[in-house]
Amino acid sequence: MTIGLWILGDQLSHQHAVLTNLSPATPIILIESLAHVRVRPYHQQKLVLVWSAMRHFAQTLQAQGWPVTYAEAEEFRSPLLAWIEAQQITELRVMAPIDKPFAQQLATLELPCPITIVPNNQFLWSAEEFTQWAKSRKRLLMEDFYRASRKRFNVLMDAGGQPIGGSWNFDKENRKPPKKNDPTFQPPAPLWFEPDDLTQTVMQKVRDLDCPTYGRLDRFGWAVTRSQAQQVLAHFITTRLATFGPYEDAMVTGQDTLWHSLLSPYLNLGLLHPIEVVQAIEDAFHEQQDLPFNSVEGMIRQVMGWREYMRGVYVYSAENYGYSNWFGHQQPLPDFFWNASQAPMNCLRQCLDQTERLGYAHHIQRLMVLNNFTLIAGIAPQEIEQWFHAAYIDAYDWVMQTNVIGMGQYADGGMLASKPYAASANYINKMSDYCKGCQFNPKVRVGEKACPFNFLYWDFLDRHRKKLAQQGRMSFILANLDKMPETELEEIRQLARTWQHG
Numbered sequence: 265m266t267i268g269l270w271i272l273g274d275q276l277s278h279q280h281a282v283l284t285n286l287s288p289a290t291p292i293i294l295i296e297s298l299a300h301v302r303v304r305p306y307h308q309q310k311l312v313l314v315w316s317a318m319r320h321f322a323q324t325l326q327a328q329g330w331p332v333t334y335a336e337a338e339e340f341r342s343p344l345l346a347w348i349e350a351q352q353i354t355e356l357r358v359m360a361p362i363d364k365p366f367a368q369q370l371a372t373l374e375l376p377c378p379i380t381i382v383p384n385n386q387f388l389w390s391a392e393e394f395t396q397w398a399k400s401r402k403r404l405l406m407e408d409f410y411r412a413s414r415k416r417f418n419v420l421m422d423a424g425g426q427p428i429g430g431s432w433n434f435d436k437e438n439r440k441p442p443k444k445n446d447p448t449f450q451p452p453a454p455l456w457f458e459p460d461d462l463t464q465t466v467m468q469k470v471r472d473l474d475c476p477t478y479g480r481l482d483r484f485g486w487a488v489t490r491s492q493a494q495q496v497l498a499h500f501i502t503t504r505l506a507t508f509g510p511y512e513d514a515m516v517t518g519q520d521t522l523w524h525s526l527l528s529p530y531l532n533l534g535l536l537h538p539i540e541v542v543q544a545i546e547d548a549f550h551e552q553q554d555l556p557f558n559s560v561e562g563m564i565r566q567v568m569g570w571r572e573y574m575r576g577v578y579v580y581s582a583e584n585y586g587y588s589n590w591f592g593h594q595q596p597l598p599d600f601f602w603n604a605s606q607a608p609m610n611c612l613r614q615c616l617d618q619t620e621r622l623g624y625a626h627h628i629q630r631l632m633v634l635n636n637f638t639l640i641a642g643i644a645p646q647e648i649e650q651w652f653h654a655a656y657i658d659a660y661d662w663v664m665q666t667n668v669i670g671m672g673q674y675a676d677g678g679m680l681a682s683k684p685y686a687a688s689a690n691y692i693n694k695m696s697d698y699c700k701g702c703q704f705n706p707k708v709r710v711g712e713k714a715c716p717f718n719f720l721y722w723d724f725l726d727r728h729r730k731k732l733a734q735q736g737r738m739s740f741i742l743a744n745l746d747k748m749p750e751t752e753l754e755e756i757r758q759l760a761r762t763w764q765h766g
């Protein structure tokens with residue numbers, strides 16, 4: 265009997281659940297499939313990241329003595345068949361894919377030997393553990409899950425089993441606007457890497473692809489090995505963690521990454537495990553007396569709260585969750601999403617431009633600029649989900665459905681968020697410097713200079729007044745809508761219709 269192991273492209277983990285239980289004589293295969301990348305026009309930076317990280321991972325395994333086959337193919341089945349025959353494999357082992365579409369593909373794959381699926385160990389909570397937690401709840405509140413997670417893994421807890429600092433959440437000390445006119449408001453430069461020969465070969469392959477792609481590849485600096493990803497984590501802790509919390513939600517022209525960690529691409533590929541990120545941050549907090557707790561707690565909440573929760577809800581939600589459309593939005597995605605320079609508002613242009621260059625935008629740019637815009641403009645959630653999936657370096661089905669369909673578009677009717685993340689220009693003007701370089705006025709709701717975020721926002725509230733009235737947290741803002749003069753509201757409706765249709 266010969267066992268063979270197929271390592272998927274987002275399972276590049278040194279703690280891989282199958283790898284760690286096999287002898288180093290076990291044949292291993294990794295496959296780059298072109299059919300897989302033809303599904304949507306992926307960002308060129310993402311294709312380079314995934315393929316280069318796979319190739320480096322294969323090299324590491326080879327250096328450790330594993331017999332590795334690395335295939336570049338049109339699809340997965342042909343290289344699998346050839347490898348199974350050549351190696352006389354009688355059982356194929358695969359770690360369970362995180363994404364449901366791939367799991368389905370695997371379930372229908374016809375091979376001459378049986379496939380054994382081993383539970384995925386790339387998250388803190390296994391699929392079964394999250395499901396058990398969720399079944400015991402009336403509502404799936406992230407805050408409840410986060411507290412359960414902190415207790416379960418004993419993170420930032422004192423000896424008496426209480427949260428360090430006396431509270432679970434220090435958000436009120438975070439979410440500060442940027443210091444717009446302060447030249448010293450400068451985040452440290454992120455850690456980028458020069459592409460080595462292997463990465464340059466992949467860059468050329470991506471440039472030569474005969475299928476549509478998105479974004480630019482003039483430079484590539486992402487980490488492609490575990491050791492580089494560990495350096496990014498260490499660099500984040502020493503240079504950015506202290507200021508991460510307060511300016512987590514700020515947006516500044518020309519500062520693509522601010523104090524964010526840039527760890528999602530590596531966590532999502534398996535190069536880093538969430539427990540090592542959490543432990544490194546907690547250790548730094550205990551070792552360095554001067555690390556502000558609001559930043560430490562804020563970062564831990566992102567990784568052991570939000571990230572695990574989003575994946576858990578994905579596992580727990582119905583198969584058709586991705587098709588949800590609670591508001592019934594049907595507008596097509598504007599073309600400028602694929603061409604930043606055509607975006608009419610400066611905030612959209614800035615966020616789209618950096619997405620084109622890097623495949624990266626931070627959370628508030630994704631949520632409160634790009635997603636907010638598509639929500640209030642009434643764009644079909646599935647169209648915007650497809651765009652996000654193509655555009656971001658860290659995008660996978662599990663993280664798209666919950667973040668875009670659930671959190672961003674509220675298309676699940678509130679399974680995940682307690683109210684829609686919809687906002688007028690006021691929020692963007694407060695949290696960024698984007699409005700000062702814009703042709704529109706963030707303070708104006710109607711007329712030629714009115715910022716579309718304003719009339720689209722009030723039109724969104726007006727269009728969905730009945731549905732939104734069911735959400736307790738919307739009553740204050742709906743009361744403001746009720747106070748608006750009918751003539752102004754009519755003008756808002758007109759402007760929104762004109763904008764949407766043409």
Ligand SMILES: Cc1cc2nc3c(=O)[nH]c(=O)nc-3n(C[C@H](O)[C@H](O)[C@H](O)COP(=O)(O)OP(=O)(O)OC[C@H]3O[C@@H](n4cnc5c(N)ncnc54)[C@H](O)[C@@H]3O)c2cc1C
Pocket residue numbers: 523524525526527528529531532563566567570571574625626627628630631635652656658659660663664667668671672
């Ligand atoms: C519309 C939308 C789309 C998103 N798309 C993706 C995506 O494709 N891939 C992705 O990994 N994240 C996605 N997120 C979540 C979050 O925006 C990114 O994880 C984060 O911006 C990545 O940058 P960072 O590593 O510098 O994050 P930091 O701000 O430094 O946060 C630290 C880490 O927390 C985790 N995290 C925080 N919030 C979330 C969340 N809501 N979901 C999952 N992980 C979270 C990430 O692993 C991240 O690396 C999306 C959020 C929204 C609102």
